[in-house]
Amino acid sequence: MSALVASRCFLHLRPGLELCLRSRPLTPRSSWVKVMARFRREPPRRNLLSCRQGAFEEGNAAMDKAMRSTDEQLSHCKDGNGTGLDPVGKNFVNEFAQLSLEEEASDDVVCGISESVVRDVGKAAIELLAARAFTVSELRKKLQSKKYPVDAVDTVVADFKSRGLLNDGFYAESFSRSRWISSTWGPRRIKQALRQKGVPEAEVDQATRRVFQDGHGHGKEATYGISEASMDHLFAQASKQWKRGQNLTLENRRGRIVRWLQYRGFNWAVTNAIVRKLEAQHPP
Template sequence: MVKKITKIMAQKRPGRYNVYLDDQYAFPISEAVMIKYRIFKGMEVDAALKAEIIAADDVSKAYSRALDYLSHQLRTEKEVHDKLRDEDVDETVIDATMQQLRELRLLNDQQYADAYVRTAKRTSDKGPRVIRQKLRQKGVGEQLIDDALANQFSLEERVDNATELAQKLARRYQRQAFKTMQQKVRTGLMTKGFDTETIGIVIESLDITPDPDEQWAALVEQGQKLWRRNRKYAFSERALRTKRNLYQKGFLMDDINRFIDEQNEAE
């Protein structure tokens, strides 16, 4: 059944209109849809055209929501899709909206991944593995991540960032046994997402040497705690347990024996 548009009334919201067919309210539309379908008073509309216009308006509304979401920062396709889904937009409308955004180059996961890697390497201490994990969570494909890391985060830059982080970690753990400090530096680099190659280069080139006085002070501090903890044992068992614990913590056996000798003299 064909009906005629008898009135087009502007809504309070800018760019939105209500359409009346045969003096009865029929459907709302956006200005973009009105222009696209050249809607005017007196135009005849059958059921098929009405359904097409309503569907186009659904896409137009979803597109506006997506633009608002994209206006704050770059987003991945998954983030935009999930945002529209959370707002109860129909899946077919989401698909049409996503296609429109792609055609207008408003969505590009490769550009997003490139920008994310560039920002992460400048503003954080994260290595490639953690960056990859973050991009995966945002729905970026593996090949796009590979390309972004390869093009935006060179080995030299990874080594520079990892070296800076290693130096901070070394200062943080400087009062522990030297071997323990080295292991914690290595573990810290791994936790932050740096790869084995980068870590190897950094550890090998890191100019850190143990300070004998600091190492001795750290051993005494931890040794005294262990010595008190093991006080219920006879001296030989007490010494053995304390030695074993201090060795496990990474202290040198010569320093450990010196500490035990001093405890023996004190006893």
């Protein structure tokens, strides 16, 4: 009986073992039988009751002592060996503060890296713009091809636009005037090139109007879409090409100058007017 009482006390202290012990069948052993026989031979039941009561009291006392010991250990934040635990005390607060500082430091590092990358992107953009002019789209693609982060590239591009270092309108007008004067490009070819460079359509139209039109909107400008001064410049350049084909027949010379004008982006109205004027002033 004392063994049974002790086992119950043990199960009370260690409830996790109760399922394991209950799952096993309780088979009586010979030693248990002898003990029970000895208790049966003892006539006074008061001794048995006192034994039960004493065993229970001892078990309860042991359990209370263990629980008090555990509470004291937790309250003093020490384990069984006397090592400090401090689950919610100073050490825990210090560890939490240290973790917060590490997170703040990591955020600063990230911000520092980001700022460093932005500076690198800005430096690369300045070097590119020092070599030649770029549109906004061209510069963005060029910087992204160098494997810079997209957000850093967008930041630099927006900053350069706000400071006037990037301006698609100025670029489109400068490009149009340069191609018109040096290569005799017409409005159609210039517009196509600017679209490929990512210039917005509104900037493209405005740039070609400034180069090929004088704003009066009458005479040759209304008929051909380009000003009289532009027609005169085009006729002078076409005359050079016409003279180079003096050994050709009239049809071949006409076809040659038509292809030259069409390739440079002039519409049929301008092309036909130039060819007729060339034939009139330079007869075969």
